[in-house]
Every structure is written in structure tokens, then in C-alpha cells.
Amino acid sequence: MTEKELQPKVKTEAPAKAERVRPGRVFLPAVDIFETPEAITVLADMPGVTGDKVTIDIKENHLFLSGEVGPPMGPGETPVVQEYYTGDFQREFHLGSIIDQGRIEATIKDGVLRLKLDKVEKAKPRKIEVKTA
Amino acid sequence: MPIFTFRDPWSDPFREMERLRRQMERLFEETFAPELVRMRPGVYPPVNISEDRDNLYVRAELPGINPVELEITIHEGNLILRGERKIPEESENVNYHRRERESGFFRRVVALPSPVNPASVEASYKNGILTIKMAKPEEIKPRKSRSRPPREARHD
Numbered sequence: 001m002t003e004k005e006l007q008p009k010v011k012t013e014a015p016a017k018a019e020r021v022r023p024g025r026v027f028l029p030a031v032d033i034f035e036t037p038e039a040i041t042v043l044a045d046m047p048g049v050t051g052d053k054v055t056i057d058i059k060e061n062h063l064f065l066s067g068e069v070g071p072p073m074g075p076g077e078t079p080v081v082q083e084y085y086t087g088d089f090q091r092e093f094h095l096g097s098i099i100d101q102g103r104i105e106a107t108i109k110d111g112v113l114r115l116k117l118d119k120v121e122k123a124k125p126r127k128i129e130v131k132t133a
Numbered sequence: 134m135p136i137f138t139f140r141d142p143w144s145d146p147f148r149e150m151e152r153l154r155r156q157m158e159r160l161f162e163e164t165f166a167p168e169l170v171r172m173r174p175g176v177y178p179p180v181n182i183s184e185d186r187d188n189l190y191v192r193a194e195l196p197g198i199n200p201v202e203l204e205i206t207i208h209e210g211n212l213i214l215r216g217e218r219k220i221p222e223e224s225e226n227v228n229y230h231r232r233e234r235e236s237g238f239f240r241r242v243v244a245l246p247s248p249v250n251p252a253s254v255e256a257s258y259k260n261g262i263l264t265i266k267m268a269k270p271e272e273i274k275p276r277k278s279r280s281r282p283p284r285e286a287r288h289d
Contacts, residue, residue, distance in 0.1 A: 003217075003237065005237050005239065006178070006218060006239045008175065008178065034229045035227065035230060036224075036226060036227055041227075045234055045261070046261070047261035073183045074185075074190070077183040077184065079181065080170065080182040080189075080246050081172060081180070082170070082182075084181060110197050111195075111196035112196050
């Protein structure tokens, strides 16, 4: 069995779309998005984000995700070495399907957000018979 | 229709000022932090190290890891972090749009900037962030000087 060794990655900063009031950097969380015929699931790595600091905004097929991160150090600590930056997470997607607003499941555990979005049932395709006179 | 377009700073001077202000702020932040060592991480996971009077703290962002599988060792002034990030397989009938989250193992040595007491290591894993707290030995802690009044008033 070949095991894969994890490589360090520099976090990508999110493009500024709106002027921010909260100071600090904003990063794009790494995501997995997969789809079944019934639902779309989004998994996002947001280390340091707790459940009460997650914002999920869905309008039809547009998804906005954000998570606020607390202070990176305890009070009274001074930084010595910094290899990564800390900041909030934010990302937006246009999903291929319309989402059922009433059935959204979101959980966050160990800094990983899992979001299950059920698709709205579309009108089934109808076969139209042409009457012959 | 203009053939050339370039950004005219006077078309929206406030936005331009705000942009400049942010750039200056970032430059300032990156230049005038002489004690802080900024490093590009060569090995996963990147770590941030900080200290207070009594302890040294090493932090790493490790989302979605089972902390039981983390192996933390202190050896001759080095901190060794080993572990694996596993991403469970989803059911077979899913199709991916994005697959950016990575799984794999890691083994990293972090040279500690000051000696620590190996018996005092405490590790905690919370919201995907690993924090390792290590006490500095008594002899290297800064001594309290009595001739100088404390610089800041305590709020607690």
C-alpha cells in the first residue's frame, strides 16, 4: 500500500468582494463537493471555527459560506515563529440545482463543516402525445 | 470608446486611499515585527509558535483529525509531530465537483526556540487546532525585577 504524505499549502486569501468591517485576513477554505441525484454535500475545512460562528446563506442555487475564527493566541502570549496566517474563512458557490431551503443539514466537527443540501424536486418530464385527427 | 483604460486614482479617491492604507498596514505589520520569525513551511503541518513568561506554545491547523492517532514527542529540543489525516469514503454513487481536501500522513520535526521541560507537555485538540503547551524550565524564565514598576496595569 502506498501512503500519501501531506504537503504544506499556503492558505489562499479570499478575493475581496465587499468592504470588510472586521479586521484581519480572509481565506478560502478547502472544500469537497459531491452530488447524488437527491442532494449536494459540501465539506469545508475551517480550523478554529465553532458552530455558532458559521454563516450559511442560500438563495436558490447560490451558496455563501463563512466562518469566524477567534484570536490565534491566548492572552499574554507573544508570537515567536509564524508559518501560517490565521483569519476567517469565506467562500461562495453557484450550485447546479435549486436547493430546498427547508431541508438543510449542517454540522461542524473538529474544524470540518459538513453541509447537506437537498435539491428541490423538479417537475418530472412529461411525455406529450400528439393526437391525430 | 477608449482604447486604453487604466485605473485613474481620482475616479474613486476614497477607495484608492483605503487600498493604500491597507497596503501600508500590511507592510508595516510585516516589517516591524523584528522578533517574529516568518517561515515558509517546508513540511506539513505549518506551525505557529508563541510564548509567555512560563510556557512555549506550538499550534497547528489540523482539521478533521482523530486526536488519538496523533503522536507527539519531545526529543533533544525538538518537537516531533506524527499523524495521519483520513478522509472517509462517501458512498459509491456520489460524483465530485470539487475535491480539494487531502488525506495522508505527516511527520514533522519542529526545532523549539527555547528549552522546555519534557515532563510538562500538554496537548489539546479543539475545533481542528492542535495546541501543545510546554513549560520553560525555571532557570530560563525571566526574573522579576523589583526596581522597575510593571509596565501595564493588570485588568484582572
